[in-house]
Amino acid sequence: MADAAAKTDPTEAMIASLSKPEATWAAPAREDALARLRTMGLPQRRDEYWKYTRPDTLTQTVAPEAKLLAAEEVPMFDGAERLQIVFVDGVYDEEASDDLSLEGVTIERLAAADSDLHWAKNLYGVLEARGQTPVARPLAALNTAFATDGVLIHVTGKPSKPINMIYHRKSEGSDAILHHCIKLDAGAEVTVLENGAAAARFNKVMEVEVADGASFHHIRTQGRDHERRAATHIFARLGTNSAFRSFTMTVNGVLTRNDCVIELTGDDAIANVAGACVGDGDFHHDDTVFITHDAVNCQSRQVFKKVLRNGATGVFQGKILVKEGAQKTDGYQISQSLLLDGDSQFLAKPELEIYADDVACSHGSTSGAIDEDALFYLRSRGVPHAEATDMLTLSFLAEAVEEIDDEGLREEMTERLGAWLQRRRD
């Protein structure tokens, strides 16, 4: 019966193609996720939130191959004091990783956490399940059901250095599913860095519980292998007076879909989500953000900037939902694209849904070309056309990069974006 269904139904075919992880404390959560996935089915083009991004290559059973990028460059965050956790094609690499002990935090591998009373039992698949309504996110349910690796990070204090997940890719056909759970106790603070191309096809979920007064910083770059594909989800829940800040830089990648689902459940919390991306050719980049305000006096910001050329496509679907009683909400959303030629396109769907009467929410979305007056101004000072265009491109991205609190990381991002532009010029 199951085999017959697998032949005709893509969801069943996908389920049949994946091997069930070993039964541990996470088994019930995985069973629930599998049931959710079966009910929802894998994403299809006709789904409301997949209109602009074709899900086919993310839902076919075999990952399309992706050539490895032969580039010699200094890896991201190199030289920064950090705790490194390395994955190769989605598998934890103990040898390349640092010792996981660090004051103020406990870090375990998902695959190795075998206690039946594990804290992650209350988080693994929990925020993902909450994030399935009102919009279904089947790839995240698939992840919860089948992820075999990832890390469980319990932040009890203020660790002295950031935790850096590094995703190497060494295979042209790797299909990786990783699931991380991060729990911040009241008043705790942590910075999580992520970088690397990860896999030919990468499905990643990160669930983040930010308790009262805690602060979570997240900076990631998604490797610039041109043919790689990624579907990532962040699910976060914020307590009173807590803060969540996430910035993503994406350069290249034939397909990237980043979902970010945040619930502000405690008063006076802050959520900032930002992204800067640059791509050309068949580059397709989709940011889908859903922020729910369910408490008083919370702030949220969404700042997304995309630079597109040679036929590249950028997508932004951003929603602010203000529930009844979430008074004094301050919601801000901006998504902008810089189209460097007439072939590229930006598809934006900003949404506001407000059920409280004392709120301030604003949103804006624009597409534009390089400002000719500014370009002439720079050229009249002797800056050549191509270099002047790059300066104005960086200037366009600056508003998103400014969302990074840490000055050093902010400068590194600007340098990387500049280097990408420079490479395109050479």
Add this chain to the structure above:
Amino acid sequence: MLSIKNLQVKLEDEDKQILKGVDLEVEAGKVHAIMGPNGSGKSTLSYVLSGKDGYEVTDGSAELEGEDLLDMEPEERAAAGLFLAFQYPVEIPGVGNMTFLRTAVNAQRKARGEEEMSAAEFLKVVRARAKELKIDADMLKRPVNMGFSGGEKKRNEILQMAMLEPKMCILDETDSGLDVDAMKLVAEGVNALRSEGRGFLVITHYQRLLDHIKPDVVHIMANGRIVKTGGPELALEVENNGYADILAEVV
């Protein structure tokens, strides 16, 4: 230095002739002023010389030290030694003023086959020049012209001029939007750059700027042509009697 002969220019998009045969010679070491009523073509002349898009040269020539300006890209004109101080300097968010200045200085040096300025050397020079123009450290760090007052923007133009050390400087309505104190400061900055090897073309509506930047030659422009040329006294004539008398006399 700057040699303009029978320059005729029309707007690219419309069949509208703006300059109808401008002849002008600016010698090294001299300050020439162009005065004229609104719509006479003064700003168009400055844009055409610096290479802005949207204009079509239908006849005539413009040379800088014998080099054909009209054949060059804007950045090539800059590297050749031409500088335009904008009437409305452009705001550029996200690009630090200092970064912008250094990129410009080094791009020009590179184009001329000269050695680029080191970060340390640049910093030393820019600080000294900025101090003379009463530009504080904060203005140097801020994004280009962002949140600058009218006076600060114009001082920033003069700072760029001082750093780029051009041969031929064109100032387009540099006095517009300035109060007397700000104008004095800008004029002092310009005067400090006057030298034997450098020519100036000062475009202005009013005589008052010329009280502070003393011109050697004054031209009156009207209807796309230079209609009268004289000494500094011509500017005073305009101040006292307006353009009407002069134009009536010419026609």
